[in-house]
Amino acid sequence: MTRTARERTAAPPLTRWVAGVLRWGTVAAVAVIAGGFVWATLSGQPASGTRSVVDAIGAWSGDALTAAGLLGLTLLPIAVLAVAAAAFWRARELRMVAITLGVAALILGSLAAAAIVGPTI
Amino acid sequence: MPIELLLALSGVAAGTFGAMLGLGGGILIVPILTIGFGVPLTEAVGTSLICVVATSTGAAAVNVRAGRADLRLGITLAAGTVVGAVTGAILAGFMPERVIAGLFAALLVYTAATMVRGILRPASASAERDAGDPTAADGGAAPAYRARRVPLAIGGSVLAGNASGLLGVGGGIVIVPVVHLVMGAPIRVAVATSNFLTGMTAAAGAYAYLFRGDVDARLTAPVVVGVALGAALGAVLSARLNTRILGAIFVVVVGYVAVRMALRAIGA
Numbered sequence: 001m002t003r004t005a006r007e008r009t010a011a012p013p014l015t016r017w018v019a020g021v022l023r024w025g026t027v028a029a030v031a032v033i034a035g036g037f038v039w040a041t042l043s044g045q046p047a048s049g050t051r052s053v054v055d056a057i058g059a060w061s062g063d064a065l066t067a068a069g070l071l072g073l074t075l076l077p078i079a080v081l082a083v084a085a086a087a088f089w090r091a092r093e094l095r096m097v098a099i100t101l102g103v104a105a106l107i108l109g110s111l112a113a114a115a116i117v118g119p120t121i
Numbered sequence: 122m123p124i125e126l127l128l129a130l131s132g133v134a135a136g137t138f139g140a141m142l143g144l145g146g147g148i149l150i151v152p153i154l155t156i157g158f159g160v161p162l163t164e165a166v167g168t169s170l171i172c173v174v175a176t177s178t179g180a181a182a183v184n185v186r187a188g189r190a191d192l193r194l195g196i197t198l199a200a201g202t203v204v205g206a207v208t209g210a211i212l213a214g215f216m217p218e219r220v221i222a223g224l225f226a227a228l229l230v231y232t233a234a235t236m237v238r239g240i241l242r243p244a245s246a247s248a249e250r251d252a253g254d255p256t257a258a259d260g261g262a263a264p265a266y267r268a269r270r271v272p273l274a275i276g277g278s279v280l281a282g283n284a285s286g287l288l289g290v291g292g293g294i295v296i297v298p299v300v301h302l303v304m305g306a307p308i309r310v311a312v313a314t315s316n317f318l319t320g321m322t323a324a325a326g327a328y329a330y331l332f333r334g335d336v337d338a339r340l341t342a343p344v345v346v347g348v349a350l351g352a353a354l355g356a357v358l359s360a361r362l363n364t365r366i367l368g369a370i371f372v373v374v375v376g377y378v379a380v381r382m383a384l385r386a387i388g389a
Contacts, residue, residue: 014192015185022182022320030175030349037342041125047339053331056338066338070171070345071331076178077321084192096193103199107325110207114328 014087021083022076029073036065054115078107124158125343131157132347133354136176140355141367145173145291145319146348148232151225152378155385160340162218162225166289167330168341170210170323172348173291177320179352181313189313191306194268198300198314199321201275202292205282206326213287214333223386225288229379232294233372240368268304277303278318286326291319 040047040062047063056067081104088096135149147169154165184190213221268274277299281292293315301311330336 015188018192019182019186022178022185026175026178026182026349030346033342034346036338037125037346040339047337052334053336055334063338066342070336070338070341073171073174073178073345074324074327074331076174077324080178081196081321084196096196099200100196103196103203103321106200106203106207107321110203110325111328113207114332 013090014084017083017087018080021080025076025079026073029069029076032069032072033066034069036062036067036069038062039065075111078104078111081107125339128158128340129343129347132172132344132349133351134347135172135344136348136351136353137355137358138351138367138371139176139348140180140352141359141362142236142371144232145293145323146176146352147173147285147288147290147323148229148294148375150344150348151289152229152382154340154344156378156381162221163213163330163335164337164340166213166221166287167327167333167335168337168344169289170285170327170330171336171341172345173285173289173323174320174327175345175349176352177291177316177318177323179349180356181317181320183356184313184316187313189309190317191268191310191314192317194300194304194306195314195317195321197271198274198278198296199318201278202282202285202296202318202322203325205279205284206286206292206322207282207329209283209286209288210326210329211286214329216287219386219388221287222382226379226382226386228284228288228290228294229375229382233375233379235294236368236372236375240365240372266306266310268306270303274299274304282322282326285319285322286329289326291315292322293319 043062045061045063053067053071057064057071081100085097085100085104088094088100131153132146132150135146135153138144138149139146150169150172151162151165154160154168155162160168181190185192278296281295281299284290284295285292293312296315296318297308297311300306300314301308306314
């Protein structure tokens, strides 16, 4: 983990791809969240209150769109890690590929565990 | 004024203030929602974590493109913060609200003390600290350095993740000192890397709240949109305003909120 000439050589695709996913992913997710909120408010739909995101997305409503946007926003770091892993692979940095995929697996594991166990507690 | 507009304005204020002071919005959003709007603490923490993801990803896009964030370091430390965040989020589901309020009050006191130290430090010391750091003056690309004591830093990152998942904050208040003081990274690199890292950390913690049913879409939407707009505004304003005065105001606000949280913890 040294910032060396090797990193600067690998930096352009890595930083470009990661920054692009971060920027456009954030814009898209916030737009979906805002769109869902505007839809729900303008159509006078009653607030769905606190409930699991799975139940919220299941209904065709503004709150469902908002919930999808919220979930999409939290999935953005996984997309970032996937893109970073691809950039590291391209630069033949196999150790960083393994670390990046390991972190992505941890986040996906937390998502899976929350989806399975979360609604029951 | 409709409550949704008040929530959005609160989000803008938290995002602007947070960005100007180099903090995530979480440390402000949780107290605003609980004390200002009477939202239950676990729901406020879940909402705050999603806001932290929004501010982190938005700001990280700029930091990554500018070459200020060390992606390798951030991803490596994320292994620790993610584990800590998940543990914290699970614990929050079982922990009494009063205990969480007490821990949050302690975090606020620590944050305020850190800010006071920064305010009292002479300007010359700050300049000396940033000397030789080409990122300090103009925000250019990060300089070459070698990260030290990685295992110890990963241990610290577990603690930061735990605070994030349990209390709904970004964890930067722990991560920045770890990356700067323990690993020897320049301060601007530490801040930018922590910013990149908090998005992953908060997302891992947020899933438990999202699937447990601790997030109200109608309440969260205006706050997230407000925070995202506020963070962008704060990034612009921070270059034009005196952050020392801002920091002093922040310390007073945080002190008041810490007392309110402590009173909540003891049931007063």
